Structure formats: C-alpha cells, structure tokens
Amino acid sequence: MKKEKLIEDILEKEWSYFSKLNNIGGRADCQDNREDFIIMRKSQWETFNEETLLSYLEDLNLKNNPLFQKYGQMMKYNSPQEYEKIKNILENPSQNKISLIEKIMSIYMKWEEEFFKKYPIFSSMGRPLYSKDDDIETSIETYLRGELLSYSEKTLELYLKYIVEMKEKNINLAIKNMDNLASMQGFKNSDNVEDYYRSLQKN
Numbered sequence: 001m002k003k004e005k006l007i008e009d010i011l012e013k014e015w016s017y018f019s020k021l022n023n024i025g026g027r028a029d030c031q032d033n034r035e036d037f038i039i040m041r042k043s044q045w046e047t048f049n050e051e052t053l054l055s056y057l058e059d060l061n062l063k064n065n066p067l068f069q070k071y072g073q074m075m076k077y078n079s080p081q082e083y084e085k086i087k088n089i090l091e092n093p094s095q096n097k098i099s100l101i102e103k104i105m106s107i108y109m110k111w112e113e114e115f116f117k118k119y120p121i122f123s124s125m126g127r128p129l130y131s132k133d134d135d136i137e138t139s140i141e142t143y144l145r146g147e148l149l150s151y152s153e154k155t156l157e158l159y160l161k162y163i164v165e166m167k168e169k170n171i172n173l174a175i176k177n178m179d180n181l182a183s184m185q186g187f188k189n190s191d192n193v194e195d196y197y198r199s200l201q202k203n
Contacts, residue, residue: 006053007045013060017067043180047173049162055155066150074146078134100156101148107163111174119190121197
C-alpha cells in the first residue's frame with residue numbers, strides 16, 4: 001500500500017474515532033473541525049515510514065478506539081482527578097511497552113528542544129514543551145506520551161527502529177513535522193514562519 005493511501009486511511013479512521021469521543025464538560029469545538037484535525041495529523045504522519053504507518057493502521061482496525069486510550073492516558077498528567085475515574089478501563093501497559101516509549105521519548109523530546117531553540121516564535125504558538133506546564137495547556141511531553149501509549153508494542157518497536165535511524169542521519173522529525181504543518185498553512189517551512197513573524201515584530 002502506498003504511503004499516501006496509508007495516511008489517507010489512517011486519517012479517516014482517526015477522525016471517525018476522534019469526532020465520536022465523549023469529553024468531560026461536553027463536546028469540544030475541535031471535534032467539529034475536521035480540516036484542522038486533518039492538517040495537524042497529516043503533518044505528523046508524513047514524517048513516519050510506511051512500515052510503521054501500516055502497523056498503526058492495523059492498531060486502528062483492531063483496537064476499540066485507541067484515541068480514547070490516548071486522551072485517557074494524557075489525563076494522568078493534565079487532569080489527574082478525572083484520570084482516577086477512568087484509569088481502570090484504560091490499558092495497563094507492560095514494562096516492555098513503557099521501556100519502548102521512554103526510549104522513543106528520550107530522542108523525540110531532544111528534537112522538540114532543538115525546535116524550540118531554533119524557532120522561538122513558531123514554537124511559542126503551540127503547546128508548551130514539558131508536562132510541568134500542563135496547567136497552561138497540554139504539553140508536547142504529555143501529548144506524546146499519551147499518543148505512544150495508544151500504539152501497539154509492534155508499532156512502537158517499528159517506530160523506535162525508524163527514529164534511531166533518523167537520529168543517526170541527523171534528521172530531526174519534530175522539525176520535519178512542523179515544516180509539514182507550515183507548508184499546509186501556506187508557508188514554505190519553519191524558517192519561513194519564523195522569518196515572517198519576526199518581521200511583523202520589527203514593524
């Protein structure tokens with residue numbers, strides 16, 4: 001299956017799950033904004049290799065709404081009291097799964113730190129970096145951990161292998177993700193976004 005078709009299938013499946021999630025406090029506005037959801041998720045999936053995408057699509061087809069797992073696991077950090085109410089229906093990850101996630105995060109968070117350092121203006125428009133700032137908005141660290149907890153161990157193993165390969169090639173997937181996002185929003189890349197908003201600040 002071609003990468004483009006894989007991403008298309010993943011996006012359709014994810015949107016179906018996401019738009020049907022039951023939220024604390026009622027339906028969120030973002031659940032009715034398909035366009036923004038597709039842009040945000042597509043920019044990420046384009047940084048993945050086909051092997052990992054195929055495995056994740058299998059996860060989506062096998063699991064009962066992995067996006068519920070994702071946002072539920074995030075609540076451990078951004079809504080701990082609410083997390084206590086649902087933790088018993090969430091997956092209890094194995095030690096192997098936790099180990100895989102920590103290895104991925106140790107690389108990916110360094111990439112995110114590089115992005116924040118290189119693009120202070122662009123990075124300031126999104127989520128805070130660390131879980132300690134979840135009271136402001138759900139951080140990249142918390143979101144990433146929740147995301148990875150929704151993957152199967154097979155998908156995590158493939159993704160870790162791919163991430164290590166990218167690290168060895170000095171390719172920063174966090175920056176590539178944001179380059180994709182910038183491109184989908186009418187800019188050339190992250191440099192273009194940073195330069196544009198810096199010029200606005202000078203005027």
